[in-house]
């Protein structure tokens with residue numbers, strides 16, 4: 001089959017493009033590579049298109065069997081609302097229109113747990129959106145746009161995936177926006193005590209990128225449309241992440257706690273996974289206890305410097 005992956009230089013897009021290719025499909029990768037990296041696609045043999053999702057000439061791709069739309073402004077601290085909306089929402093509508101024009105039946109797109117924002121966990125798909133930042137608003141707007149578009153054009157089915165906290169290989173380029181798992185790993189591998197807000201009992205639903213890739217595939221295979229959570233269904237505290245990392249690295253680092261400077265801080269995220277399991281048939285394979293060690297093994301294979309003791 002023929003697929004387009006947008007944001008293919010990024011964490012999720014690169015893992016997805018590589019996985020689709022390994023399943024024998026023709027994959028077109030699109031990214032402007034301002035954030036994501038070409039190095040993430042070093043092993044990719046498909047077609048790489050360098051361009052901006054806002055003005056890319058999609059029709060040149062011809063008819064596709066599916067589009068996996070991952071490109072977005074992913075930095076949640078960006079305050080430029082106009083820019084956020086034009087990249088995250090405006091370009092998405094162009095992609096839906098392209099799908100409709102060329103007979104592409106399926107668009108799987110990245111939404112986010114940020115749509116829940118201040119909503120209490122466990123977060124269920126039918127919970128009203130309560131985004132706490134512009135980024136979260138843009139993702140809720142994407143979902144609205146998808147609903148409106150697909151009800152006007154039922155030939156296109158769209159599945160939105162509300163990813164929770166994704167971690168895994170190929171996220172070096174994200175720097176300060178990289179996963180908490182990577183940030184803590186980095187400090188610990190470099191010989192420092194990990195630094196977290198007091199008292200480390202805030203928790204997140206950490207989901208491994210390999211599971212995210214699988215969820216995208218299930219969403220493609222699913223004949224309908226809708227919005228689904230992509231999380232483990234389990235909250236893992238920052239203290240627990242540090243304990244798992246200590247075990248995986250063979251270290252015994254203590255933890256440095258400091259005051260949280262933020263007025264609003266999401267203390268907890270956790271997905272309800274019932275819809276994903278029952279409707280998409282997607283089930284998580286890696287809880288942090290196995291996903292983090294798998295990721296650490298990958299990181300260690302890439303880094304030459306020994307762990308500072």
Ligand SMILES: NC(=O)c1ccc[n+]([C@@H]2O[C@H](COP(=O)([O-])OP(=O)(O)OC[C@H]3O[C@@H](n4cnc5c(N)ncnc54)[C@H](O)[C@@H]3O)[C@@H](O)[C@H]2O)c1
Pocket residue numbers: 006007008009010011012013030031032033034035036037051052053054069070071072073074087110111112113114162163164165166167174
């Ligand atoms: N990583 C997470 O924890 C997480 C959680 C929820 C949702 N998401 C969503 O998943 C998707 C992928 O996230 P990621 O973690 O891989 O982020 P990422 O930043 O690694 O990847 C996004 C990619 O999109 C590209 N991009 C951005 N704007 C573009 C534009 N105008 N034209 C072309 N390319 C552009 C970037 O260069 C980057 O390679 C995003 O839509 C993000 O909002 C991610």
